Every structure is written in C-alpha cells, then in structure tokens.
Amino acid sequence: MIDSLQDYLAAVLILVGAAFTLTASIGLLRLPDLYTRMHAASKAGTLGSCVVLLALAVHSDDAAIALRAIAGVFFFFLTVPISSHLLAKAAHASGHRLWRESVRDDLENLSRRAK
Amino acid sequence: MSGESFLEFSVLAAFAALSLAFFLTVVRVLKGPTLPDRILALDMLVAIGIGFIAVTGVSTGVAFNVDIAIALGLVGFLATVAFARFVLSRQDPEPPDSGEGRS
Numbered sequence: 001m002i003d004s005l006q007d008y009l010a011a012v013l014i015l016v017g018a019a020f021t022l023t024a025s026i027g028l029l030r031l032p033d034l035y036t037r038m039h040a041a042s043k044a045g046t047l048g049s050c051v052v053l054l055a056l057a058v059h060s061d062d063a064a065i066a067l068r069a070i071a072g073v074f075f076f077f078l079t080v081p082i083s084s085h086l087l088a089k090a091a092h093a094s095g096h097r098l099w100r101e102s103v104r105d106d107l108e109n110l111s112r113r114a115k
Numbered sequence: 116m117s118g119e120s121f122l123e124f125s126v127l128a129a130f131a132a133l134s135l136a137f138f139l140t141v142v143r144v145l146k147g148p149t150l151p152d153r154i155l156a157l158d159m160l161v162a163i164g165i166g167f168i169a170v171t172g173v174s175t176g177v178a179f180n181v182d183i184a185i186a187l188g189l190v191g192f193l194a195t196v197a198f199a200r201f202v203l204s205r206q207d208p209e210p211p212d213s214g215e216g217r218s
C-alpha cells in the first residue's frame with residue numbers, strides 16, 4: 001500500500017517537474033529579451049528541477065538520501081535567486097537595454113549615473 | 116494502472132519532455148543575440164541536467180545520484196556568478212540592433 005502510494009506520488013511529481021522544465025525552456029525560446037527570459041528560466045526552471053528532486057526524496061526508502069535531496073532543493077532555492085539577480089544586474093549595468101515595448105525601467109537613472 | 120507501471124510511464128514521459136527542453140535550450144544558446152542570453156541558457160541547461168539526474172535516480176534507484184545533482188548545481192551556480200562578473204567587467208556590449216534590444 002505504502003509502496004504503491006510512493007510510486008504514484010513520485011510519478012506525479014516527476015510529470016509536474018518535467019512539465020515545468022519544458023515550459024521554462026519554451027519561455028526561454030519565445031520571450032523577447034533577456035530580462036523577460038530570466039523570468040522563465042530562473043523561476044519555472046528551478047521549480048522544475050526541485051520538484052523532480054522532491055520526487056527522488058519521496059521515492060527513496062533511505063532517510064539519508066531523502067534528506068540529501070531535500071537539502072539539494074534548499075540549496076537551489078538559496079543559490080538560483082542570487083545568481084540570476086547578479087546576472088541581471090551585470091547585464092543592465094553593462095548596457096544591455098530592455099525590450100523596446102517594456103513600459104518601465106526602474107534602474108535607468110542608476111545606470112546613467114554610473115556612466 | 117498499478118503504481119509501478121504508472122511510474123515507468125511517467126519516467127519515460129519525463130525523459131521525453133526533458134530531452135525536448137534540452138533541445139530548445141540549446142537552440143537558445145546557439146541563437147541568443149547577446150552574451151547574457153547565452154549565460155542564462157547555460158544556467159538553464161544545468162537545471163535540466165539536474166532534472167535528468169534526478170529522474171535517472173528514481174528509475175534506477177542508485178543512491179549517489181543526489182550527490183552528483185548537488186555538485187552539478189554548485190558548479191552551475193559558481194559558473195553563472197563568474198560569468199556575471201565577466202559581463203560586468205566587459206563594459207561595451209555587442210551592437211544592440213543585432214537583437215530585439217532597444218538602442
């Protein structure tokens with residue numbers, strides 16, 4: 001009973017994670033500029049791989065492996081915002097402009113002052 | 116459908132979806148008009164690779180797949196941070212009219 005429940009839960013989590021990853025890559029291909037692509041890649045992409053890691057944690061019978069998978073999820077939630085924030089800030093500061101139909105750029109004055 | 120066969124089916128479906136996602140991201144790496152686009156797509160490739168490793172871990176039951184996934188995540192994080200520093204240090208971007216960017 002528990003085994004079959006584990007299998008069902010892991011299967012659903014795997015499907016959800018793969019769907020999120022696929023959505024993120026379609027967004028990465030379709031969206032118009034770097035800053036909008038970053039929404040797809042850093043939110044949906046991270047969620048996809050983290051959900052699949054959670055499926056691994058659910059499926060394994062060993063508590064050590066499950067704990068390590070959850071620690072991995074925690075680690076990704078900690079590091080991905082840092083790296084994508086740093087990349088967006090670096091791209092903006094080095095002069096990569098927004099899409100021409102973007103309505104608002106809060107950092108515009110900041111980058112002009114730096115020049 | 117029993118739990119095991121449903122799991123087998125969903126592992127296969129996940130492999131197919133992840134392969135398609137990998138392909139689309141590689142297209143963005145090749146196409147991406149500027150350097151930060153390519154860096155973002157490489158970061159996404161690392162995330163898809165972690166997904167692959169986790170699905171393989173579920174389907175084979177090999178224990179140390181988690182460690183490989185965590186190490187890959189660490190390497191991807193450090194690479195993205197290093198590339199971001201590189202973008203910041205290289206102050207002249209490529210000509211903006213090559214892509215969809217604004218002047």
